[in-house]
Amino acid sequence: MLARASEAELIREAQSGSRGAFDSLVRQYEQQVLRLALHLTGSEHDAEDIYQEAFLKAYRYLGNFRFECSFYTWIYRIVTNLCLDQMRRRKTRREGNGVLTDYSGEEIDLLASVSDDRSFSNPAKELERKALGERIQKALEKLTPRERTVFELKHYQGLRLRLIGEMLNTTEETAKNTLFRATKKLRNQLAELR
């Protein structure tokens, strides 16, 4: 309750023009913003651009924030829509290559950064796990940007469908149908792996 009250204070201060208060809000949410953008776009470069654009938008339009939803929902809505735009642009350019890249364009070994004691003793298993992760990523990229976003927000970020609907300016029912379509497509694409 206290945390929520102090966040509301921060938002009001930031709305009145306090840069310090806005910086505190950025620090509070930047990790979540980057995590979502990085996983959705698969590129550090894109994630950094989305981070930049999202917080600049938040700064410009913070005056329009009316406390009708949480700040978390509000900033997530901005980030999600920027990610959607980015994925749509990429689909048009057909850039997706199923590989996560860092700022300089180098491939990131995402799976190496996840703790798994078994991999130290079994390099073959580690390779297998890495290949599997790449297959999943490719399958995810074949979804439409909206399906990919709903699946990301539900499966990986664990958000409620009602909230996902709100973020994407649609209904809970539509979000549920989109999730159903996404899981169906993924199952078809990954059928031989099971």
Added chain:
Amino acid sequence: MKCQIAQERIVAAEYSEMAGIEALELERHLEGCAECRRDREQLRALKVLADAYPVAEPDANLRARARMRLEAALDALPPRRWIERLAQRIMNGFARLQAAPVAAGLLLLAGLAAGSLGGYRLAENRVTIAAPTQRAQAAPVQAQPAVEAWEPAKDEIASVSRIVRQPNSHTVEVSYNQIVAHKVQGSLDDPAIRQLLMLGSRNSSAARVRDDSVGLLADECKAGHGCKTAGIRDALLVALHSDRNDSVREKALEGLQPYVAEDMQVRNAVLEALLNDYDPKVRTAAISILQPVEGDTSVRQVLHSVADSDRNPYIRTVSRQVLENEPEIQ
């Protein structure tokens, strides 16, 4: 129920988006439909598969780079004109005014409720005074426990809000939020308490809670109370890698100290903190817990590299001293 509807509902159910009568109807359908049961198994398999593409924490470099770029962009924005600031103040005031009727309504309701409760209590007291013998015969009412029992399987915890350790004892009191705040008290060895502390260590909005949680978990590790199996070590690794609060990262380091020699993952995390953490205190603490490790030259390599070329002269000196004092470091 038709199979197509059932299959749509399976997705909702498996993602905890269905309850009540719909869930019961689905269960009933699944009992008699092998095809839909197969469908559910396939969905469960997909959920397991999807986790093979994990959500990685953005590293500190990316975060620092993004923040610097944002700060530069914000600095470049022209300051808001006085007319814009005035308009904003008016809008804020207007928003508060809009909320005023709601607040007044709530106050009125609260007043009515308090009045009714007061009247009820008064009437109840009068009845008690009028019939003391009846009261004496009544069965004793068991007092409600001050702190309720916690059942992790049933509860969805929103966040951990406060942690208090009882003075000179092994007991800790953890406050956490659902829709309403709860409080639970138990030993630090209690898995449920440990689970709450681990949740507290990830509370992104309250640095104090993270600091307390990580501090207590670290103490448990230092005392050798089985941290590795319970996932505490992983919680400390995450805190060391990602927490934005220097004190939390420092405490996480202290808790990881007992595992530096035996656990390569911990050693790598400590070396990464030494190389990349932006707080010199955390980096110095990382140096102090490094130990000689047989068959792993990474500790020596990193210390040499820091001693030779780190931009912080104090860190350079400390690293040199460690290398000189402990020549057996591999």
